[in-house]
Amino acid sequence: MAKIQAPRGTHDILPPESRHWIEMERRTHELMRRWGFEEIRTPMFESEELFVRGVGQGSDIVRKEMYTFTDKGDRRLSLRPEGTASVARAAVEHGMLQPGRVLKLYYQGPMFRYDRPAAGRYRQFHQMGAEVIGSAAPVADAEIIGVFWAWLLEMGLQGLTVRLNSVGCPVCRPAYRERLRDFLRPKLEWLCGDCKERFEKNPMRILDCKVPGCQAEIVGAPSTLDSLGEECRTHFEEVQACLQAAGIRFEIDPGLVRGLDYYTKTAFEVHHAGLGAQSAVGGGGRYDGLVEEVGGGSSPGVGFSTGLERILLALEADGVAELAPPARPDWFVATVNSDARDEALRLVTALRRRGAAEMDLSGASLKSQFKQADRLGAAKVIVLGPREIERGVAMVRDMATHQENEVPLKELYTGGSESA
């Protein structure tokens, strides 16, 4: 039979790597508890419409990266490409948004995008993210960037940079777009093909273009920041003041434009130096129009998301060897021959109520059982053979000191002796 491989862009998470995932999740829950966020778990597929409206028709994600299918009931469904739209949908659907109430939620799980795979980019990948919904205040933006920053430090990462920008709001953005078009129109013929297209659809993306010719043409272009309306400008200044108060360093990056259509005002990304082309470990921003877009009342929000595979790659680049060391058994119960099997089973069952205990499952020789115990890093090996069982004792060997003592079985069962 021909082998079946995992689909392109997907990957199995195997031991010992799965230990790192367990540890990341454990630290996430613990940190979020301290920051007062509660977990929300939403479906991995949703109506296609949710993402079309939420993430945006114009975004690359919706235009070419969604896994969309029709189910047996003729519903158009999409595997979720990101988490925020689902959180907003669930908050609206369950009436969690009441005027004056601030919701703090986090989520964690697989996301799906039909993208060409590369290092740090997969078709099924995992994100963790958090949202503050119900507050338009700058301190909410700082709360999100702050919890993200704390989370990154909790994972043990170094060499991180926060880039911050404001992309304006539906009031001031159109005005800025026009100013930018006016500036670029005389230079249009010198721009690359992609940028000529962007000129009509999304001229702000031109600022992000990597083509050297375009870079030269945009010198002196009006900055988003100079074109912010009064409200957006004040908000941006206040966010910066809050970040300074919270002790978070950042760089202003006027070229930072995010790929999801729902962002307003604050946009940010965090980059890691050791990651190559896919250097963003996460990002986010404010989305004051999203809740309304998915059918709720007007409710402002701000959030972040981070890619867990990239976090692991960044940790590797930082030389963090082990997020979580292997679990070592306290005891390995070894049998001299098969007559001791039942006693060993009884004993290992009893020991497992108090700690981690292992026994041989393959009928291996005593020597081989010691090798197993050594490989597992067991602290002690308990030897059961005819000589011991007859007298109601077991030989207990300390693997570090090589000391062996006879211990009555009764004590091993009750944990009554220090020697066990």
Add this chain to the structure above:
RNA sequence: GUGGGCGUAGCUCAAUGGUGGAGCACCGCACUGUGGCUGCGGUGGUUGUGGGUUCGAGUCCCAUCGUCCACCCCA
């Protein structure tokens, strides 16, 4: 989606077009009821897959799948 690199044992890698190897890992033996170190031995490959060229292909050609890099985009 565009351009390019790479697919050989579980892992990391060798093999001028001429009988596919090594290290690590795994299993066993070294006076038979005891681990790590050492020595010796062993298991393990339809060379990603399918075609083609050739007396002969891991090696050359085509296709396909996968992977990696850059672009794009982003996490």
